[in-house]
Amino acid sequence: MAHAPQSNFENPVVNWIDQRLPIFTMMNKEYGSFPTPRNFNYFWNFGALAMFVLVTMIVSGIFLAMHYTNNTAMAFDSVERIMRDVNWGWMIRYIHANGASMFFIVVYIHIFRGIYYGSYKAPRELIWIFGVIILLLMMGTAFMGYVLPWGQMSFWGATVITNLFSAIPVVGESIVTLLWGGFSVDNPTLNRFFALHYLLPFVLLAVVVLHVAALHIAGSNNPLGIEPKGPQDTLPFHPYYTTKDIFGLTIFLIFFASFVFFAPNMLGHPDNYIPADPLVTPAHIVPEWYFLPFYAILRSITFSIGLPFTDVVLIDAKLGGVLAMFGSIAILFVLPWLDNSPVRSARFRPIFRWWVLLCLVPSFFMLGYAGGKPAEQPYVLIGQLGTVMYFAFFLLLPIIGRIEKPLPLPASIANPVLGGNAATAK
Known part of the structure; x- marks a missing residue:
């Protein structure tokens, strides 16, 4: 007969659960006592910030999906209804819209840190490759999300970007037709993009789990770029780096909130507050x-x-x-x-x-x-x-x-x- 593993948590409920499903022991091993280099600087905050923004985007996106209508005749008006009639809808939408920009800001800085300190070198190549896949998934998700408000820049941005695939020899036109669901950007296109925009963040989350798992196997790089040679070179992740991450998160939330509450449309394009019109081309089509x-x-x-x-x-x-x-x-x-x-x-x-x-x-x-x-x-x-x-x-x-x-x-x-x-x- 198998014996339950021994747990030493003070909370009796946590202890009881952990003896039957040692999830708390695993969390403590990976995020509590996990040894990390003792010389991390604040560039190492941005991985945790990216995870925070991803969760924020998924949660806010689920609430927005409850009120959004993925139909070309009603999509623009449904977004305006979210802004005007849904309780706290304006804040949820501004968090989601500006959260996309915040996500790319922290990820671009995260990538810069990886390049500057050589975090892509052996034995961390797979961590880096997962990171590039995350970037690609972010781009696809963000592009499809930008189309959903069905404003002028949404419609024409989708038209221009999807048309790029027509340049691919032989199969290009077929790819464009598949993306459009017809012969122009229309209701089938919006339905496809809405479905994929809802799905891809969960795929992205799965790749993030692989990214973090690979990181915990190979260990973190550090500003010196040398491997720890003993206990004197490391610190437990908690409380040292959890405290540092919380401080970085506080500063980031102030920055994030300044856009949400004081400049919510600063990073967007004003033409996207005009309903999509296939007969009127904007003077200058630009992506986010x-x-x-x-x-x-x-x-x-x-x-x-x-x-x-x-x-x-x-x-x-x-x-x-x-x-x-x-x-x-x-x-x-x-x-x-x-x-x-x-x-x-x-x-x-x-x-x-x-x-x-x-x-x-x-x-x-x-x-x-x-x-x-x-x-x-x-x-x-x-x-x-x-x-x-x-x-x-x-x-x-x-x-x-x-x-x-x-x-x-x-x-x-x-x-x-x-x-x-x-x-x-x-």
Whole structure:
């Protein structure tokens, strides 16, 4: 006869449950006594913040779905009813709409931290790959959610973005027809996007669970980029980092609330308060701000590629833009193998550090700026320069890894944290 596992929780109810289903023991192991490097800085808050925003988006989205009508004749009015007639509907919608922006802000900073401190390097490649999949799912979910209010920018944004798939040879037109559910963006399209927008966050949550599980197997990276060498290099996650996360969450909630209550429409587009009209094209069609860098990459390919001295076109400008846009995400998957340096953290990589700060970061902001402007000069040129800088950052990493001479690494995490000598790690 099997014996119930022993539990030592003070609460008798918790103790009784844990003896029969040791969920509290598991939680304590993974989030209580779990050893973490003792030198985390505030960049390590953003993973927890992303989880908080994801849960907030799922909960607020469920409440919005209770009142939303996924029909082209009623979708716009149902959103206005949520804003005006549903108790606290205006706040739930503003939390959800601005929460999408907050989600991308914390995830973009989280990705920057991963790149700067080399968190994609062995043995954490799979953690990084799960993170890129999360980014893709976020983009798909956010795009479909932006269509649901059925305003002018929703309708025309859906028309432009879905039409991009028509550039794919042979199967492109079939993909567009499948996405539309017909021969134009209409009611079947809205139904598809609503269903997928409701489903994908739960798929995203499942991938986040895999992301965190892989993290707890490989262990967390840290600002020094070296592995803990003993108990002196680690701290239990609770109470040290739970306290730090709560402080970071408090600051973030102040920032989040300032948009929800004082500038709820600042990050949106005013044209989306006009009902969708297939007969009136907006003067300037733009996606949400968090897609602007990738939209700029799409528009930066203004030339076709063909066989020299012939009129044969191999890749036209439209297909080239689509390939460049998807390539800007796909290249993140192979980043762990592009960067061949044995050192993780940019703190000890003098060339790589400046390569990140003077190439990758400016390219992202240049592309974001150009993506929000009309497709005319000088914005196209700025977008093209940003695109070259973005891809150059990744493609030149193998060369940087070979020519760079890293600085000496500390012997352990505890040495610089506790003021010890920075002997070289072996």
